[in-house]
Amino acid sequence: MAxxxxxxxxxxxxxWCPNWAxxxxxxxxxxPVVVLHGNRVVAHSLAAAxxxxxxxxxxxxxxAACPRARLIVHDPDGDARQFEKVVTAIAALIPRVELTExxxxxxxxxxxxxxFGGEEAMAVHMAGVATExxxxxEVLTAVGGFGIGLADGRFAAAIAARQAAAGGTPVIVSTGxxxxxxxxAPLPVQLLVSVAGLDADFVQLLQRLGVRQLxxxxxxxxxDVLARFGRQGEFAHRLASGGDDRPPDTVAxxxxxxxxxxxDDPAHHVDTLVFIARQMADELCSALSADGKVCTRLIxxxxxxxxxxxxxxxYRSTGLSAAAMVERTRWxxxxxxxSAALTAGVTMLRLEPVEVRSDDGVQLGLWGGRTQADEWAAxxxxxxxxxxxxxxxxxxxxxGGRLPGDAYSWVPAVTADLAEPSQRLTPDExxxxxxxxxxxxxxxxxxxxxxxxxxxxxxxxxxxxxGAVSAAxxxxxxxxxxxxxxxxxxxxxPLEERWWDASRARRSARFQLLTGSGSLLLACLERQxxxxxxxxx
Amino acid sequence: xxxxxxxxxxxxxxxxxERTLPVHESLIELLPSLQRGSTVACNGRAGVxxxxxxxxAPSREGAWVGVAGLPEFxxxxxxxxxxxxxxxxxxxxxxxxxxxxxxxxxxxxxVLVGQRVGRLGAxxxxxxxxxxxxxxxxxxxxGVPALGADLQLTAEDGHWVGLxxxxxxxxGRQVVVELGGRRMPRPRRTTMWLPDALGCIGASVxxxxxxxxxxxxxxxxxxxxxxxxxxxxxxxxxxxVPIGIVEEGDRLPA
Numbered sequence: 001m002a003x004x005x006x007x008x009x010x011x012x013x014x015x016w017c018p019n020w021a022x023x024x025x026x027x028x029x030x031x032p033v034v035v036l037h038g039n040r041v042v043a044h045s046l047a048a049a050x051x052x053x054x055x056x057x058x059x060x061x062x063x064a065a066c067p068r069a070r071l072i073v074h075d076p077d078g079d080a081r082q083f084e085k086v087v088t089a090i091a092a093l094i095p096r097v098e099l100t101e102x103x104x105x106x107x108x109x110x111x112x113x114x115x116f117g118g119e120e121a122m123a124v125h126m127a128g129v130a131t132e133x134x135x136x137x138e139v140l141t142a143v144g145g146f147g148i149g150l151a152d153g154r155f156a157a158a159i160a161a162r163q164a165a166a167g168g169t170p171v172i173v174s175t176g177x178x179x180x181x182x183x184x185a186p187l188p189v190q191l192l193v194s195v196a197g198l199d200a201d202f203v204q205l206l207q208r209l210g211v212r213q214l215x216x217x218x219x220x221x222x223x224d225v226l227a228r229f230g231r232q233g234e235f236a237h238r239l240a241s242g243g244d245d246r247p248p249d250t251v252a253x254x255x256x257x258x259x260x261x262x263x264d265d266p267a268h269h270v271d272t273l274v275f276i277a278r279q280m281a282d283e284l285c286s287a288l289s290a291d292g293k294v295c296t297r298l299i300x301x302x303x304x305x306x307x308x309x310x311x312x313x314x315y316r317s318t319g320l321s322a323a324a325m326v327e328r329t330r331w332x333x334x335x336x337x338x339s340a341a342l343t344a345g346v347t348m349l350r351l352e353p354v355e356v357r358s359d360d361g362v363q364l365g366l367w368g369g370r371t372q373a374d375e376w377a378a379x380x381x382x383x384x385x386x387x388x389x390x391x392x393x394x395x396x397x398x399x400g401g402r403l404p405g406d407a408y409s410w411v412p413a414v415t416a417d418l419a420e421p422s423q424r425l426t427p428d429e430x431x432x433x434x435x436x437x438x439x440x441x442x443x444x445x446x447x448x449x450x451x452x453x454x455x456x457x458x459x460x461x462x463x464x465x466x467g468a469v470s471a472a473x474x475x476x477x478x479x480x481x482x483x484x485x486x487x488x489x490x491x492x493x494p495l496e497e498r499w500w501d502a503s504r505a506r507r508s509a510r511f512q513l514l515t516g517s518g519s520l521l522l523a524c525l526e527r528q529x530x531x532x533x534x535x536x537x
Numbered sequence: 538x539x540x541x542x543x544x545x546x547x548x549x550x551x552x553x554x555e556r557t558l559p560v561h562e563s564l565i566e567l568l569p570s571l572q573r574g575s576t577v578a579c580n581g582r583a584g585v586x587x588x589x590x591x592x593x594a595p596s597r598e599g600a601w602v603g604v605a606g607l608p609e610f611x612x613x614x615x616x617x618x619x620x621x622x623x624x625x626x627x628x629x630x631x632x633x634x635x636x637x638x639x640x641x642x643x644x645x646x647x648v649l650v651g652q653r654v655g656r657l658g659a660x661x662x663x664x665x666x667x668x669x670x671x672x673x674x675x676x677x678x679x680g681v682p683a684l685g686a687d688l689q690l691t692a693e694d695g696h697w698v699g700l701x702x703x704x705x706x707x708x709g710r711q712v713v714v715e716l717g718g719r720r721m722p723r724p725r726r727t728t729m730w731l732p733d734a735l736g737c738i739g740a741s742v743x744x745x746x747x748x749x750x751x752x753x754x755x756x757x758x759x760x761x762x763x764x765x766x767x768x769x770x771x772x773x774x775x776x777x778v779p780i781g782i783v784e785e786g787d788r789l790p791a
Contacts, residue, residue, distance in 0.1 A: 373646060374624075377601040380644020381626055387640055388632035396612050396622040408612035413626060421623035437706065438736035440613040442585040446629075472703055488700045490707070512707055518582055518695045520707055534611060536697075536707065536732075537585040 009152040009243060011175060013109040013123070015090065015130055016147045016161035019043040020103025023134065024082035025072045034062050037074035044069075046144055076102065080313070089133035090126065106157065109150050123148040123170035144168070152180045153244030158195045159187065180242030185215025192236055202232055214240040259284050259351040266305050266345025270333045273302070273346055274326060274415045275390065280351050281325035288356060294319030297355030300332050305344035310336040313354070323417040325351060327424070330415055374419070381413045390414045397424045402435040402495055403510075404522065404534050405444045434495055436510065441522050441534030448531035451523060452477045453486075453513070463509040463525055467494045476513055476521065478532065488514040492525070558595040558646065558675055561619070563738045567716050567727050568688070571595065573673035575687040576666070580680075583692035583712050583731050585651075586614070588677040590731065590738040591690075592647050593619035595675070600624065600646035605638055607651025607679065617736025635661040642668045642676075652680040688718040692731060699734075708734045 017023060021035040021043035032048035034041055041062050044053045052065035062069065079102035087105055094107045109119065116122035130146045149160025151173035160171040160183075173183045189206050191214070192198045211217050217225075218241035225233040238244060259280035267273050277300075288295055298320055301311040314320065314328045329351070336342075384393045394410035395418070401407050416424055453461045455471035462470040469492055477483045491511035498504045508526035510533070515521065520536040557570035571577070571591065579587040585607070592602045597619055604610050604627040616622055626645070628637050634654040641648045642665065657665075662683055669676050678684050692712040699708030712731045717724035733739035 373599055373601055376644050377624065377626070380601075380603070380640055383640045383644070384626070384628055384637060387636050388628050388630060392628055392630035392632060394627045394629055396625055404611060404613050408616070408622070410612075410627060410629070425622050437708075438613075438617050438734065439707065439709065439732035440611060440617060440736055442589060442611045442614040442732075443609045444611040444613075445609050469703075488697070488702055490700050490703070490705050512700055514697055514700055514707075518697075520697055520700070520710075534609075536710070537583060 009177065009180075010154075011109045011113075011150070011152055012106050012154050012157040013112075013126070013148065013150045014104065014106045014154070014157040014161035015086070015126060016149070016158070016165055017086075017103045017130075018144060018147070018162070018165045019045065020083060021072075021074055021079050024075070024079040024102070027070070027072075032066050032069040033072060034059075034066070034069045035072045035074050036062075042074050079103065085135075086130050086133045089129050093126070093129060104158075104161070106154060113150075119150050119172050120170070123150060123172065127170065147171075149173075151183065152176070152242060153239070155196050155239045155244040156180045156184060156242060159184070159191060162195070177242045181215070181218055181240070184240060184242060185213060185218065187214050188212060189214055189217060189236075189240075192239065196236075196239055198236055199232065202229065202236070206236075218242075257284065257287060257353060261349045263345075263347050263349070266347050268345045270330065270337055271391070271412070271415075273333055273349055274330045274412070276349060277329040277351065278322070278326045278390075278414055280349070281322040281329075284325070284351055284353060285322040288353065292358055293356040294358075295325075295353040295356050296320065297353070298325060298328070299350075299352040299354055300325075300329050301348075301350040301352070302333060302336065302346050303348040304342055305347045308342055308344070319357070321417070321419075323414075324420070326415050327417045330411075378418050381418065385414050395421075395424075398426060400432065402432045402497065403524075404436070404440050405446075407432075407435070407440075434493065436493065436522075439536065441536050443537045444534040445532060448524070448533050450479055451521075451530045451532045453511075453523065453525075453530045460528075461525070461530075462528065463492050463494070467492055467509065473511070473513060476515060476523075484515040484517060486513050487516050495524075556673070558600060559598055561590055561594045561738055563729060564590065564714075567714060567725055568690075571675045572687070573675060574670040576669065576676040576678065576685055577688045577690060578678045578682070578684075578686035578718075579690050579692075581692040581712075582695045583710065583714075584679045585610075586618070586731050586738075587690055587692050587714070588649050588679050589615050589618040589620055591675075591677055592649060593738075595647050596621045596624055601626065601644070602647045602649060603628070603641040603645035604649045605641055605651065606634065606654035606681070607649060608653060610649075610651075614732070614736060617732065619737060635665070638665055639668060642672055642674050645674065647675050647677065649677045649679070650681050650684060651678075654681060657681075657683050686718060687720060688716060691715045691717070709739075 019035075022033050022045045025033065025035065027033045027045060030047055031045065032051060032053070033045040034048050034053055035043040036059055039059050041053060041055050041057045041059070044055065044062075048062075048066050048069050051069070053062045053069065057065075059071070063071075083102040090105065090107070094112045109122070113119045113122045116125055127146050127148050144165060145168065147161045147163070147165025147167075148170040149157050149162070149164045149172070150170070151157040151160045152175055156173055160173055164171040173180060189203055189212060193200050193203050206217065211220075217237060220237065222234060222237055225237045229236070261276050261280055263276070267276070284295070296319055298314045299311060300314065301309065303309045310332065312332050320328070329349075381393060391412055393413045395413045395416050396408050397411045397416065399406060399409045411424075453473045454475050455461050456474040457471070459471065461473045464470070473486050473489055475483050475485055489511055492509035493511075494507070494509045496505075496507045498506065506526065508524045510522065510524045513521045513523055521532055522534040522536070524531050524533055556573050558573060560568055560570055577591060579585070579591065581587070596602050601624045602620060604625065608627070608629045610627060612622065615625070628641070631653075635657060638648070638650065638654065662685065666685065676684065678686065692714045694713045696711045697707050697709075698711065699705050709730050709732060711728060713726055713728050714731070715724050715726045730739035
């Protein structure tokens with residue numbers, strides 16, 4: 001077998017602040033603080049840890065261990081914003097900084113260490129800069145300060161940073177594969193989960209098989225590990241033996257590559273904004289692809305005239321295409337509009353790529369991937385959008401609801417990712433109690449039609465507040481057509497939706513009406529008015 | 538060479554499976570497959586359901602379905618019928634339909650055309666037909682006689698089951714589907730469920746039993762039939778009489 005060409009393992013530095021969420025929350029130094037997310041402890045201060053609080057505990061356990069602890073709800077955006085200060089300060093010293101998560105960043109150590117006169121000196125300097133950037137140093141003492149680790153490969157460097165944070169002094173692992181492997185050997189394989197993010201089941205299996213330390217894993221032959229555990233095992237083996245050659249894979253995007261659109265006329269509809277986003281995303285993607293880059297992390301920001309602001313970061317490891325960016329804009333804006341009562345129209349929309357990597361293309365599956373038909377269809381959709389107008393070329397999206405027109409709706413095709421429809425079409429699981437069982441009407445009028453339903457005496461049919469029909473419906477008449485007799489009918493099926501929200505509440509009663517000519521209608525009575533929702537044609 | 542291929546398409550055409558699109562199993566008896574390049578008119582009261590049923594099988598096998606001039610296309614019904622919604626595109630509004638249809642024929646495998654496309658000129662229709670044949674697209678029309686038809690599918694004699702006089706809910710429709718057209722000297726007819734209790738298309742005899750089972754199985758509370766001479770809901774079904782799903786405590790009609 002030919003020897004495999006090994007790319008060199010990069011020398012990396014990692015700056016890590018344990019329990020960053022506590023620092024970001026601006027707490028008092030000696031105060032026991034517990035940060036909760038979904039009822040679980042995600043971060044805690046040293047004072048709380050001394051009383052027995054640990055990450056992963058339930059809220060009640062944490063409160064039992066430390067009753068006087070201050071409970072804070074986790075705010076990842078706030079964490080990121082606070083950490084930005086540290087990132088900026090360190091980025092001023094070192095060009096390529098990779099923000100791994102709020103509280104942790106990594107950088108290539110080789111050049112900078114020479115500049116600062118040795119790794120030790122750099123680490124000390126770095127810790128000083130990071131601490132200074134926070135401003136209030138005493139806040140940092142609540143969690144123990146920054147840990148700085150230097151090692152070959154990001155796995156070893158991240159572990160070194162953890163040890164440094166616990167010990168209080170920078171941990172520097174000597175360079176070379178042997179030295180790295182030696183450093184890792186006595187450590188538990190559990191670190192593959194918590195640091196490298198490998199599958200917990202896989203690591204549990206390793207433990208059950210008696211492989212408890214990274215050194216034991218490294219001692220196995222690569223071929224055996226590959227045969228037994230596949231690619232994942234081979235990767236874990238490579239990490240354990242100090243050969244983690246993943247470079248800081250992302251780079252800062254070319255400066256100034258931000259798409260901002262300031263609207264003179266505030267936009268009140270999500271659709272309008274999504275179309276604007278489409279243009280912006282197209283421009284961004286063409287600028288990026290001209291560089292051979294693809295955006296993996298994008299921040300979408302929208303702001304209203306009254307400075308209500310919504311900002312969210314989106315990540316996709318395979319890269320965000322223009323369609324994916326637009327779709328994420330729509331998700332974000334929909335969620336924002338639905339959750340907050342906005343007082344003004346949106347005047348600013350910004351798409352900011354914060355992470356790009358070289359576009360190495362995505363390998364499509366041999367089976368079940370994109371086919372020629374999909375390619376043609378995508379082209380046809382683009383052509384149709386120019387012919388009929390982008391708003392008129394529609395694809396289905398699952399929205400969920402009780403009326404036939406609510407379960408699925410049409411969204412403009414240009415704002416949807418045709419290549420990745422699963423998210424768009426995953427039905428809202430509901431349950432939607434009160435929705436009618438199948439079959440559903442094959443014809444659903446986009447705008448319900450006005451109809452007139454009368455009883456045998458010619459009086460309009462009404463439904464009381466308790467759901468009783470005034471009289472059996474006997475005739476139905478659509479605008480501009482003849483009166484038809486009703487031979488069978490079912491209902492009323494009352495529907496009371498969103499009664500908690502006066503502006504969006506609706507009460508209606510649905511009926512099925514079978515006319516003498518054999519057509520079955522789905523009608524509804526709302527505010528004393530009969531509407532034709534759909535027809536079973 | 539290319540001109541030769543154009544003049545004698547049969548010489549270069551692929552296998553039979555490539556020249557046809559699949560058909561839902563309940564329709565196979567009536568229509569074994571859909572010839573690529575043909576136009577099928579779906580008429581009658583169940584025309585839209587029929588068009589959905591025809592589009593379902595190709596769509597599930599990877600074909601894209603374009604809908605034109607039918608803005609009231611019911612998505613839940615289509616999904617129940619088996620149309621893959623991830624490969625469905627509709628053009629709404631009132632564009633220049635001839636150009637839009639041409640673009641749809643170029644890009645999709647099945648094009649469903651509804652009444653809203655309005656009047657199409659004779660010359661435009663001829664160009665579209667030629668395009669349909671050269672691209673091997675199947676066109677399903679609902680109420681657009683101008684586009685012509687190689688096959689005429691007509692669903693008539695609709696008979697809804699499950700809905701009574703003030704009770705029940707429609708659980709299925711029995712229709713007689715007739716297949717005729719230029720190439721069918723003698724029309725063929727079958728009775729089938731369109732839609733059946735699951736919103737799908739069901740072959741008549743088998744579907745009837747299945748439907749009965751479905752309704753019986755679904756009546757988690759109680760299925761009651763209101764008829765003279767029928768002891769149980771199952772009997773009612775066998776006699777083709779309306780049945781309602783009645784909940785506990787409901788007043789049964791006299």
